[in-house]
Amino acid sequence: MSILLILGFSGLFLGYKYFINEYDERITDTILEPRAHISTDGPYILYDKDSVQTIYVDDEEGDYAIQKHKTSIDEFDRKVEVKVFTHDQKEKEIFSVSLADTLEATPSEYLASQKIMAISNIEGNFYILRKLLRANGIIDEDCNWAFGKGHLVLMGDFVHRGLNVTQCLWLCYKLEQQAKDAGGAVHFLLGNHEAMNMYGDLVHVRSKYKRLAEKLGMDYSGDILGENSELGRWLRKKNVVEKIGNYLFVHGGLSKRIVNLKISIDSLNKYARHYYGVDYDHIRADPMAGLVFGKWGPLWYRGYMRNPKDTVLQEIQSIQQAFGVDHIVIGHTEVEAIKLIHGRNLVNINVPYPRYNQADQRGYALWIENQTFYATDDLGHRVELKETQ
Incomplete structure (x- = not known):
């Protein structure tokens, strides 16, 4: 008691x-x-037949007010502003985003890239996302793409828990468009938390987002981030696994049960996209969908970090043979430091991120250049990773 x-x-x-x-x-x-209130958020862009509604939350005379603007699709300005607050920058940062003309399903496979940076499990922490990207030359001071033909891989769980979930998604959205124009690429993979959002499991959603939905008389998953919203449509075009050259990127992992399906990466992604936003009871009613979105699926699997070494090596070898890759990069299961596991076969990059300036804690991402692995931090310092057994 x-x-x-x-x-x-x-x-x-x-x-x-x-x-x-x-x-x-x-x-x-x-x-x-x-939390008993809403705070700075948005924009949420919602489509309804021939009209578009834009929703913001912003300061207004010492309180937070919901601002809504509705216009016809023909008159809608396809350039929006995103306001961000972080503990180290009380004057809100503003960056602009030009909406894509069309949103298409993301390819599942890409040619090799000389430089790749991979980040996982940001969870709405705009503070560390911005620090990592700026310190490593991925973006400039105005949050514009500066990585040329490089590839940035965002490996899921960018939603939930943090206070800047919407702003993190808009930055990823923006960089994806700019990278494509520069000959590079941004890969936004779904993690288990993005999937939970889409099928309505809000247990890890910060209350500011739930309260906003309540005040709007809407559902957070089905409306604000639903299939008729710009961010919702964008998320529903994303993959659960991608291949870049001889690297396989997946949030959780590919279990033996998934490999035994003997389907291509593209087929797996298409199947997963078919169930984005579907109620989880209906997902479980389909054995195949239950496998893909369950504990043995690419979003939730933790076996690489928990199973005996011999079992994991067999799993890795089966993936390498099935999909023609040499290295597998994962997030999801938390580790103390980015590490190469079982030689260079497996890399886990889910290291806890600081939410404040702390001299004794850094944020880390994976940097791959010319087939060499590095851990890079939010100050731009890189250390080559050593192989382990």
Whole structure:
């Protein structure tokens, strides 16, 4: 009973604290995050037949107000502004995004690239995403693409828990368009949290987003990030696994059960996209869909980090043979440091990210250049990774 009372009083204290400070990202567990308000967010662009509605949340005379603007599709300005707050930049940063003329399904396979940077599990943490991208020359000071023909791989779980989920998605959206124009590429893979968002499991969604949906009389998954929203449509075009040269990128992993299906990467992605946004009860009713979106599927699988070494080596070899790759890069399962596992066959890059300037904690990403692996941090310092057994 005493523990429950302590948690209750802690919740009240945290609720008050978060009511007066939208910048504080320290609490990432939504169970202890009873926010009582909405805060800076958007834009959400929602389509309805011949009209477009744009929704923002912004400061207005010391409070937060929802701003809605509806226009015809013909008159809609396809360039939007995104406002971002972070603890280290109280004056909101603004970057612009030009909407794509069309949104098409992302290819599953790409030719080799001389330079690749991969990031996983950002979870709405715009602060560290921006630091990593700027420090490593991926973007300039105005959040524009600066990586030329390089490839940036964003390996899922960019939503939930953080206070800048929408802004992180818009930055990825923007960079994808700019990279394509420069001859490079941005690969946004889905993780289990993006999938949860789309089929309505909101257990890890910060309350500011749920409260906004309530105030709008909408559903967060089905409306705000639904198939009739720009970001929702964009997410529904994404893959669960991609191949770049001889590298395979997947959020969780490909279990033996998936490999035994003997289907191509493209077929696996097409099948997964068919079920984006479908209620999870219907997903489980289809054995194949239940496999793809369950614990043995590419979004949730943790076997590489938990199974015996011999079993993992067999799994890796089966993937290498089935899909013609040498290296597998994963996120999802948290590790203390980016590491090469079983020689150079497997790389896990899901290292916890700081949410504040901390001298003793850095944010890390994977850097691949000329077939050499490096861990690079949010200051741009790189260390070559050593092979392990």
